[in-house]
Amino acid sequence: MRxxxxxxxxxxxxxxxxxxxxxxxxxxxxxxxGLDRIKAVAVIxxxxxxxxxxxxxxxxxxxxxxxxxxxxxxxxxxYAACLRDMDxxxxxxxxALVAGDSDLLDERVLAGLRETYNSLGVxxxxxxxxxxxxxxxxKAKVAEAGVTDPSVVDAPFDYMCREFSExxx
Numbered sequence: 001m002r003x004x005x006x007x008x009x010x011x012x013x014x015x016x017x018x019x020x021x022x023x024x025x026x027x028x029x030x031x032x033x034g035l036d037r038i039k040a041v042a043v044i045x046x047x048x049x050x051x052x053x054x055x056x057x058x059x060x061x062x063x064x065x066x067x068x069x070x071x072x073x074x075x076x077x078x079y080a081a082c083l084r085d086m087d088x089x090x091x092x093x094x095x096a097l098v099a100g101d102s103d104l105l106d107e108r109v110l111a112g113l114r115e116t117y118n119s120l121g122v123x124x125x126x127x128x129x130x131x132x133x134x135x136x137x138x139k140a141k142v143a144e145a146g147v148t149d150p151s152v153v154d155a156p157f158d159y160m161c162r163e164f165s166e167x168x169x
Contacts, residue, residue: 001108004030004100030100036152037097040142044094047141052087055134059086062133063126072122082130089131089160090138096156105156110163128161135161 002010005027012019019027044051059082060066066073066082073082092109096102117124135157143150 001095001099001104002101003098007101007103033100033149033152036147036149037100039145039147040138040150040153041094041097043142043145043147044090044097044138048087048090051134051137051141052083052090054137055086055130056083058133058137059126059130062129066123066126072126085127086130086134089157090134093134093138093153093156093160096159097153102156102159105159105163109160114164124164128164131157131160131164 008023008026009019012023060073065071067079068074073079088109092105095108096105116122117127135153138153138157139150142153
């Protein structure tokens, strides 16, 4: 798993270039946002189960057909699987926050998940809605915790939403 700095250095190394002004600016930005990212992850870690539970409740309130007979979260087993998946997205989103690089989500979360969801008939639209709800809940908690720039949490959640949204299921 790489962070933003090692990814940047690898890119420059692969092309045989010295770090330029843009690279140094990117590294500075990574370190400048570091404390906010770490505080945000601490908030996520301390409130993960509460965030997932609240996001699940909000998702099922917005898309109630998911928990009705025939819905993808109907039955206790499917409901629990939905919340489990939401917890995965939250956890891996926190890893991407620490790394300052959403690319790790491709390898750790998104690779193979599309095919799995397609084969199981899991609708992507509600998945995206659930991730967005979690992002909003996390931002609110992070702001309450006094994080200077709560928008640091946007990148990994927006990345997952964008990647899932490219699917047509």
